[in-house]
Amino acid sequence: MNNKISGIEAFFIMCMFSINTIILNAPKLIIENNQTGAFINSIYIGIIALIFLIIMNKLLNYFPNFDILDIANFLGGKIFKIFIGFLFILIFSIIICTFIAQFIILLKTVYFKDSPILFILMFFILCILFSNLNGFISIKNSICFYFPISIITLSFIFINNISNFTFIKVTPVFGQSFYNTFIQGFSNIFVFTNLILILFLPPFCNNSKSLKKATIFSLIFSCILLTLTIGILLSIYPFDNSISNFNPLYSLTRRIELSQFIERADALFVTIALFSCFSYIGFLAYLITQTIKKIFILENEKILIYSITPYIIGFTFLLINTNTYNKSDIYKNLFNITIYIISPLILFISALKKKLM
Amino acid sequence: MNLKQFLIKTFSYTKSNNNNFFLPKNPNNIINLPTSTMVSTEIKKNLNHLKIKYNSLINSDIVFRNFIININNTNLKAFLIFIDGMVNTESINDSILKPLLLKNSIQMIEKNHSSRKLNSFNLKKFIYKKLIPQNSISTEKDFDIIYKKINSGYAVLFIDTINIAFCIETKQIKGRTNSKPQNETIVRGAQEAFVENIRINTGLIRKTINNENLIIENLSIGKITNTSVAICYMANLTNDDLIAEVKYRIQNLKIDSLISSGELEQLITDNKTIYPEIIATERNDRTCNYLLAGKIAIIVNGTPYALIVPAVFTDFLSSPEDFNLNHYYGNFMRIIRGIAFFFSIFLPGFYIAITTYHQELIPSELLFAIAGAREGIPFPIIFEIILMEISFDLIREAGIRVPSPFGQTIGIIGALVLGDAAVSANIVSPILIIIVAFTGICNFAIPDFSLSFSLRILRFAYIFLGYAAGLLGIATGFFIHFSYLLTLTSFGISYFTPHIPFSVFSKNIYYNLKPIWKREYRNEYLNTKNPLSEEHISMKWKKNN
Numbered sequence: 001m002n003n004k005i006s007g008i009e010a011f012f013i014m015c016m017f018s019i020n021t022i023i024l025n026a027p028k029l030i031i032e033n034n035q036t037g038a039f040i041n042s043i044y045i046g047i048i049a050l051i052f053l054i055i056m057n058k059l060l061n062y063f064p065n066f067d068i069l070d071i072a073n074f075l076g077g078k079i080f081k082i083f084i085g086f087l088f089i090l091i092f093s094i095i096i097c098t099f100i101a102q103f104i105i106l107l108k109t110v111y112f113k114d115s116p117i118l119f120i121l122m123f124f125i126l127c128i129l130f131s132n133l134n135g136f137i138s139i140k141n142s143i144c145f146y147f148p149i150s151i152i153t154l155s156f157i158f159i160n161n162i163s164n165f166t167f168i169k170v171t172p173v174f175g176q177s178f179y180n181t182f183i184q185g186f187s188n189i190f191v192f193t194n195l196i197l198i199l200f201l202p203p204f205c206n207n208s209k210s211l212k213k214a215t216i217f218s219l220i221f222s223c224i225l226l227t228l229t230i231g232i233l234l235s236i237y238p239f240d241n242s243i244s245n246f247n248p249l250y251s252l253t254r255r256i257e258l259s260q261f262i263e264r265a266d267a268l269f270v271t272i273a274l275f276s277c278f279s280y281i282g283f284l285a286y287l288i289t290q291t292i293k294k295i296f297i298l299e300n301e302k303i304l305i306y307s308i309t310p311y312i313i314g315f316t317f318l319l320i321n322t323n324t325y326n327k328s329d330i331y332k333n334l335f336n337i338t339i340y341i342i343s344p345l346i347l348f349i350s351a352l353k354k355k356l357m
Numbered sequence: 358m359n360l361k362q363f364l365i366k367t368f369s370y371t372k373s374n375n376n377n378f379f380l381p382k383n384p385n386n387i388i389n390l391p392t393s394t395m396v397s398t399e400i401k402k403n404l405n406h407l408k409i410k411y412n413s414l415i416n417s418d419i420v421f422r423n424f425i426i427n428i429n430n431t432n433l434k435a436f437l438i439f440i441d442g443m444v445n446t447e448s449i450n451d452s453i454l455k456p457l458l459l460k461n462s463i464q465m466i467e468k469n470h471s472s473r474k475l476n477s478f479n480l481k482k483f484i485y486k487k488l489i490p491q492n493s494i495s496t497e498k499d500f501d502i503i504y505k506k507i508n509s510g511y512a513v514l515f516i517d518t519i520n521i522a523f524c525i526e527t528k529q530i531k532g533r534t535n536s537k538p539q540n541e542t543i544v545r546g547a548q549e550a551f552v553e554n555i556r557i558n559t560g561l562i563r564k565t566i567n568n569e570n571l572i573i574e575n576l577s578i579g580k581i582t583n584t585s586v587a588i589c590y591m592a593n594l595t596n597d598d599l600i601a602e603v604k605y606r607i608q609n610l611k612i613d614s615l616i617s618s619g620e621l622e623q624l625i626t627d628n629k630t631i632y633p634e635i636i637a638t639e640r641n642d643r644t645c646n647y648l649l650a651g652k653i654a655i656i657v658n659g660t661p662y663a664l665i666v667p668a669v670f671t672d673f674l675s676s677p678e679d680f681n682l683n684h685y686y687g688n689f690m691r692i693i694r695g696i697a698f699f700f701s702i703f704l705p706g707f708y709i710a711i712t713t714y715h716q717e718l719i720p721s722e723l724l725f726a727i728a729g730a731r732e733g734i735p736f737p738i739i740f741e742i743i744l745m746e747i748s749f750d751l752i753r754e755a756g757i758r759v760p761s762p763f764g765q766t767i768g769i770i771g772a773l774v775l776g777d778a779a780v781s782a783n784i785v786s787p788i789l790i791i792i793v794a795f796t797g798i799c800n801f802a803i804p805d806f807s808l809s810f811s812l813r814i815l816r817f818a819y820i821f822l823g824y825a826a827g828l829l830g831i832a833t834g835f836f837i838h839f840s841y842l843l844t845l846t847s848f849g850i851s852y853f854t855p856h857i858p859f860s861v862f863s864k865n866i867y868y869n870l871k872p873i874w875k876r877e878y879r880n881e882y883l884n885t886k887n888p889l890s891e892e893h894i895s896m897k898w899k900k901n902n
Contacts, residue, residue: 107829111715134841262718263720267717268718271829274833
């Protein structure tokens with residue numbers, strides 16, 4: 001079977017990243033920061049992320065089929081490659097564990113009040129373990145399978161909540177102030193976690209041109225989806241002070257009425273969200289193993305897969321016990337610095353070095 | 358002695374060389390097996406060789422027919438060897454013994470031959486060309502080949518002074534003639550099924566596909582059984598690499614015996630999995646459909662089933678009837694089967710998950726009804742459902758094993774009496790009986806036996822997962838299960854082709870069976886030599902005006 005991914009599969013993988021960010025926390029964080037200005041802010045950060053993406057794509061043209069680790073190796077040798085590798089492992093770990101922690105807390109609050117966290121966590125860990133043991137083909141194909149289902153479900157949730165829309169709640173669209181929406185709100189750009197993939201996908205892709213197209217389209221798609229979600233959430237919930245501690249999308253599912261046959265369908269939507277979550281964290285775990293494999297030039301992947309699972313368990317527990325899983329500032333800055341400052345810098349200097357050689 | 362050795366010695370089985378048989382040991386019992394591998398010019402040697410090899414003193418069905426042929430007033434000793442029950446005795450009498458033994462006929466033929474020409478070489482030619490009026494004869498010198506011929510129903514003729522044997526095809530293996538399909542019944546379509554005899558089966562395929570491009574290659578598998586295996590494909594359609602792969606796998610089987618196609622199926626699949634990866638069909642029309650689609654059929658002598666490779670997941674949810682009926686009916690049935698597949702695997706798990714963790718999903722009235730029905734039942738829901746599922750499988754198994762007149766009775770008694778008694782005795786709730794029965798019915802709707810079997814087993818996993826963590830457990834199970842399925846291949850082709858890997862413009866999609874005049878393309882994944890199965894406008898009569 002083909003180990004490489006096509007353009008459309010790259011599009012699906014990148015969109016899956018944004019869907020998961022949206023399902024869990026991104027809209028809530030942006031709305032918390034910018035209130036009604038979140039709607040404009042999401043368009044604004046989307047445009048800036050797109051400009052970044054185009055610049056990074058241009059710089060990546062100098063290194064066809066190279067990922068960021070190969071480029072780091074080219075620029076600063078083995079030590080620099082290891083440093084960059086660890087930085088990205090940290091980012092991936094934070095994304096996975098934060099995501100799992102948030103999902104676990106949601107599940108525990110709603111369905112498993114009496115179950116220990118470790119019990120719920122084990123299901124996530126099993127999914128990571130088995131999807132990685134089954135290999136890359138299985139991971140990418142499962143993303144391609146669950147992506148349309150997730151999109152249909154999201155659309156279904158939105159359409160079913162049309163009756164609850166109050167458009168007046170979206171105003172004032174520019175939010176509290178220009179500073180708050182456009183200057184302070186710039187840091188919200190971290191929600192486009194899928195940008196990280198353009199640094200790692202090139203070796204997996206058949207055609208670098210189609211990958212570039214896919215990244216641009218996926219970012220546009222993510223931006224539209226994010227804006228739409230924020231718009232819908234704003235038009236339903238009164239976000240004047242702070243939004244509910246509950247996941248707002250989950251709250252939307254509880255408002256859905258499916259005649260008398262299904263009284264409350266939230267559990268079904270959570271199940272579909274779980275599928276998308278499992279495929280997402282499976283792919284992130286795969287990226288971690290691949291990064292470790294690459295920086296240490298390892299052969300046996302299976303042992304790595306087995307060993308990252310206790311690492312993820314430990315990290316998730318750490319985030320839950322220290323209650324840092326919902327403190328977005330911690331990884332917001334780390335992510336923004338790595339993706340929007342360090343990575344373009346590495347790409348730029350490497351491109352310069354290559355040009356001068 | 359280390360720990361490992363100690364454990365092995367204590368707990369493992371060690372073979373004993375002394376069997377406690379009562380038979381006295383007799384060193385004179387040892388038989389010297391013949392060492393020569395080539396046919397001798399001395400008939401006595403050949404006769405002894407075969408008698409020893411075939412244990413003629415104790416083997417009752419090995420027939421040695423000794424006789425003398427008189428050619429040009431010279432008496433030549435000859436013998437015929439064959440296996441009784443595998444040959445056509447009339448054919449032996451009429452085509453071998455009569456021409457050789459009737460002196461007049463020999464002398465009549467002799468008139469055209471001068472005596473000086475009757476040397477050893479010409480004798481072979483003479484017998485081959487003039488004396489045996491049989492359509493298929495070959496001459497062999499090697500005993501290994503001769504054994505194979507005898508074992509497969511040939512009569513082999515040995516004549517003194519000639520160091521070759523005449524292998525004459527006289528096989529007639531008695532067995533079932535064509536019958537109706539037993540396990541793949543349909544309403545519209547041919548009612549002709551394969552039988553145990555490989556030649557009848559290949560003949561059936563030839564009868565349906567009247568084309569010289571249909572190739573039926575024969576291979577012999579099993580060091581002891583030498584089972585005939587026929588590989589059938591369309592030379593002008595099937596991908597050459599696929600043919601080579603199938604032959605490579607079959608030819609590289611180092612086994613002693615091959616009794617059924619089920620054994621062969623397990624020996625040539627890509628993955629060791631609970632899911633079937635090769636279609637087994639008893640229907641000739643289905644086999645021919647697949648051959649014309651560019652797939653390969655493998656028929657094993659002794660089994661009334663053809664194996665079709667490669668197979669993708671949706672093939673196991675398709676019925677031969679889909680193609681015989683109007684495409685609207687076909688599509689409807691396919692959707693129904695898809696739903697049956699879903700319920701067959703998930704329904705009991707869902708039931709347990711919803712009633713244990715997600716009660717808010719179902720309407721309050723139904724919830725009260727379920728709670729009311731469970732009132733007075735002392736067991737937890739998991740026990741109830743496992744009990745009923747196992748009972749259902751037991752009834753099913755018993756229905757198959759008991760003699761056919763009782764089969765239906767067992768089913769009815771099992772379903773009605775046991776179910777009713779279990780409810781009355783407050784062992785299970787009535788709703789659970791509905792769930793289990795509905796799941797069972799859905800399972801029967803799956804056209805492929807192996808697939809429905811795998812669902813029966815996997816259902817238990819989902820029951821436990823649903824009990825452990827509700828929909829989270831089921832979602833986890835499904836994710837892992839599906840993730841594993843995505844790794845499966847059948848002869849190198851992904852199990853979920855053409856739906857996954859994602860393909861936007863797939864021409865043949867399971868849930869959208871096109872009308873027959875629109876089925877222009879063969880499956881892309883088979884990479885056939887001719888991708889078109891019909892012209893763009895197949896109903897020319899409609900467009901001609």
